Amino acid sequence: MKWSDGVPFTADDIIFWYKDIILNDELTPAKPSWMIVGGKLGEVEKIDDYTVRLHFVQPYGVLLDSLAIYGGQGGFFAPRHYLKQFHPNYTSEERLEKMVKEEGFNYWYQLFMAKNDWIQNPDLPTLRAWKPINEPTATHWIMERNPYYWKVDTAGNQLPYLDRVTHVLAEDPEVINLKAMAGELDFQLRHLMLNNYPMFMEASEKGNYRVVTWESGFGSDVAFSPNLTYKGDPVLRDIIRDRRFRIALSLAINREEINELCYLGLGEIRAATVPPQNPAYREEFGKKYIEYNPERANALLDEMGLRWDKDHKYRLRPDGKTLSLTIEVVAGIFGPWVDASELVKEYWEEIGIKTAVKTEERALWYQRLYAGEIQVAVWSFGQVLFPIIRGLRLIPFARECPFAPLIGEWYVSRGKSGVEPWGDLKKVLDLWEKAKLTVDREKRIQLTQEILRINAENVWNIGILRAPATMCMGVLKNNFRNVPEVALSDTNLNSPGNANPPQFFFKQK
Structure with missing residues (x-):
């Protein structure tokens, strides 16, 4: 195998990724979760030019599956021959500082990350079928075939068939x-x-x-995730952490109406769980708390002591303030999420929760999610097809976890920042760690089902429906x-x- 510039791809490219990128705290302050087993980062050893050995403190039952998802370029290897010129382990401080200034950066690691971005840097060698030849901000972003691509078809013809791919901005x-x-x-x-x-x-x-x-491999096309680690208001955060509140939010939603008005009546009403293609799927997980029952929702809020105001319009918090929630949603990129959010706003206001819908740009949405500033996050319930490998909508092991992003931060920082998990949140992380170690497939399915059961009982994510194929x-x-x-x-x-x-x-x- 060769990189797109003709240089051989060897074990050195994997070792460079591990020793010079992953182990460098400036480049990788939060280590990749898939490389952490038993609380410790795995090690990579070079055996010869074309062989490496991975070491972990415990058996790693899903290593090959993890490599299949995470182990592409940048995730398990990088072009050492090209990138080393931007790394202090291989380049003098004087030369590196000069390049940093010329490129408009303040630190060497900013320069390195920019050069290691295949989308932003057309000069980065690749193993992919095509490589970009211009900047992605161009009206026509062009990719041309990699002359050294490593695949042929069954007749021996060099792939890819297409010489050029053009993306229109x-x-x-x-x-x-x-x-x-x-x-x-x-x-x-x-x-x-x-x-x-x-x-x-x-x-x-x-x-x-x-x-x-x-x-679709998604569990639900759209899901509403109350943030258990919301840091803007401790009183509201504690209300969100009460399981009864989340159950009430789910029961208040008229999913059939959302299906008819937003999905042409083609969706399948479903809670937030894995899709049926996953062997751990059970029908009861997809049916939990999805009935439209505002009467029961009101009873749960009454039980919590969230009494109505004097006009019986909105409920009051324990501190006497009006109980309100803000739903934050990215507009118009994948599905009718804004329309669904506006309907959910109506349903929640009917049970006394003053609700606002805030639309924003995708990058800002993620920035606010990572900071723990979103009260209710709206996104698709995807990345759950292989929950033990990449189930960040079900398990808070990364900041992308919408219902507990600061627990995800705690996990990837190994306790240095974020919020430490408690109760069932800690339990699902422990079960996930155990499932990763398990080499017995049936046992791993059982552990996954327990994770799904805990998710369903806690209603950490409020699913609406599974998208039709037309989605x-x-x-x-x-x-x-x-x-x-x-x-x-x-x-x-x-x-x-x-x-x-x-x-x-x-x-x-």
């Missing part, structure tokens, strides 16, 4: 939908809106394209071939990467 998702509908795009799988499905079908003949629908639709020009009509679309599979894009081609007349 769009100002918002609606522009993407209009371009796809007009037949201006050869292939588009992301950001196509469900409510446009009838129009896509109607315009397909004129646009000379076909519509494919892939099944994962793609628009393809009729001459764009070798794309499966049926597949599974999921973040963990890097869809459409699981459909083998290097083998996509244009059919010649």
Whole structure:
């Protein structure tokens, strides 16, 4: 195997990733969770030019699965021959400082991370099928075939078939939908809106394209996650931490109405759990607290002592203030999340909770999530297809965990910052650690089911429905071939990467 610049790919590229990137606290202050077993970071040893050995303090039952998801470029190896020029272990301080200033950075590690970003740096060697040749901010972001790509087809033909891939920069998702509908795009799988499905079908003949629908690997298309580590208001945080409150929030939601108004009636009402494709799935997990029962929701809030104000409009907190929640949602990137949020606002206000919906840009949403500043986070309930490998919507082992981001921070910092887990939150982390170590598949499924049971009982995430296949639709020009009509679309599979894009081609007349 060779990098895209023709330099051989060897064990040194893996050792460089481990010793010079992962073990460097300036580059990697929070170590990758998949490399931590038994509370300790694993070690990587070079055996020869093409062999490495990984050492962990305990057996690691899902190592190969973890490598399959996390172990790509940047996740398990990096081009040492190129990146070492930006690293103080290989370059003089004087030369490094000069490059840092020339590139407009303050510190060497900022320069290094920029150079190790394949999207931002076209010069970075890659093992991927295509590599960018210009900046992603360009109107047309172009990728050209890697001449040293390491795959061939069954007839021995060099892959990829396509010499060039061009991404067209769009100002918002609606522009993407209009371009796809007009037949201006050869292939588009992301950001196509469900409510446009009838129009896509109607315009397909004129646009000379076909519509494919892939099944979703998400547990719920949209989920509402009250933040148990919200740091802006201790009184509200303690209310959110009361399980009865979260159950009440779930029971107050009319999911059938959301399905009809936002999903064309095509969704399947479902709590936030793994999809049926996972062997640990149980129907009872998907049915927990999803009935529309505002009467019971009100009874639970009464039981908590959250009494109504004198006008019987809103409930009051223990400190006498109006009980209010803010839902934060990213607008228009994947599904009708804003519309669903507005309906949830109505349902929660009917049980006395003053609710606001705040839409914001994706980067800001993540920034606020990581800081513990979001009260109720809205996102898809994805990355749960392989919960022991990457179940950060179910287990708070990373800051991306929407219901406890500061516990995720505590985990990745190994207790140096964040919020220490307690009760069932600690239990699911312990079960997750145990499941990672388990080499027996059936035992691992049992441990996963216990994690799912605890999640369902605690309602840490409030699911709405499982998306219909039309939610994962793609628009393809009729001459764009070798794309499966049926597949599974999921973040963990890097869809459409699981459909083998290097083998996509244009059919010649």
